[in-house]
Amino acid sequence: PAPGVSLRLCSTGGAPGGINKPVIERIIRVDHAGEYGANRIYAGQMAVLGRSSVGPVIQQMWNQEKDHLKKFNDLMVAYRVRPTVLLPFWNVAGFVLGAGSALLGRKGAMACTVAVEESISDHYNSQIRTLVEEDPEKYKELLQIIKQFRDDEREHHDIGLEHDAE
């Protein structure tokens, strides 16, 4: 006879208590994948346009993305979140996208940056909304980080527009 209540079996997890684990895990995993991909995009762009006049601009944006990635690496370890299994794919796809768009010239590279940063900041915005709906106090630190990153990405978007228009 099938049991009325099925047993819940779980080994102990290690995250700070009281948080909505699945939501946080997904947020961190997706953001980590996003920053990783953005890193690879800029790497691809630098590989082609590194020595051109727009090189330093791309380099600076790339450095900021590296900081973002580092922050998410730290968060990933702290919350014991597993990285996405598609990382090798994002590795290649990001680089190809960056290099491909750069081969179209600096306008192509900037257009790519604008598009990518636009969708990233939309994505961060919806995450901020989710966290605020859940509990702004509990997730204060994470919210701060995501807000800061969203502002950085908007800045990249604006820089891209500036250089696209020139």
Add this chain to the structure above:
Amino acid sequence: KMAAAAAGSLRRAGWRLWRGRAVLRCQLSVPQRALQASAVLRRVSDEQHKEPLASSSQQQFDSHPADQQPEQEPQGPRPSYTGQGGQESEDYESEEQLQHRILTAALEFVPEHGWTAEAIAEGAKTLGLSAASAGMFQNDGSELILHFVSQCNTKLTELLEQEQKQVQLGEAEKKPLDQFLRDAVEARLRMLIPYIEKWPQALSILLLPHNIPASLNLLTSMIDDIWHYAGDQSTDFNWYTRRAVLTGVYNTTELVMMQDSSPDFEDTWRFLENRVADAMNMGNTANQVQSTGEALVQGLMGAAVTVSN
């Protein structure tokens, strides 16, 4: 009304005396735990009956058992559960908690009866319940095995947590990675030793399709725990590689242990040592392959440039 209340109280008192006698007959388990179990079950059944009784007389009866044996936290790890919302109070035990206690008690009888409903029935009897409560569980013993695995994993995590604290306090040396992994896997596998005769049966049940999600979940979280306490902080594909490798080491060592008849399973631990050493070398081999690949590519590029000139 008073007569009805008194009659109700007497009925419950008789019920408790009967429980008490039944418990005294069962010499197997710790009497205190069994009495506590029956006390808990009493309250569970009281709540179910919902007798509209004056609270004062109920408290009178409840105070007597409380004098005789003080309430203790049940032994063993408390399982996490979603809870029943507002119904929780100090003396209310959820069905899930009760099931966990029955299964824990049933483990004692596994060497004799295997992972079966008989073992669960025997376990239930030591808690002062009727053998029919084994009907709460599935017939193939799946829940008993999964409960045991979950319990072992929890024990392992507690052990690793303790060791980590000792290292942090400076009371112990930090182990090199291969020794850490060896010790963790050995500690976990040693928990199987009392049940080793019946463990092959358990393994085959864990591989049944309807058990695979649960058993896989338990396995992966155990491996993840071991790597976490080993200090793994990888955030790239290594995360997966390391866990896959350790899972392979654990599973093969477990199978070797089933066939091992050496004293204290020393053949198994030697096998484990070799497998962990292989795993360590795998990292080096991967690096070597990558270096060789890179060198090859450079050589080819050089050759291409030379030829094109």
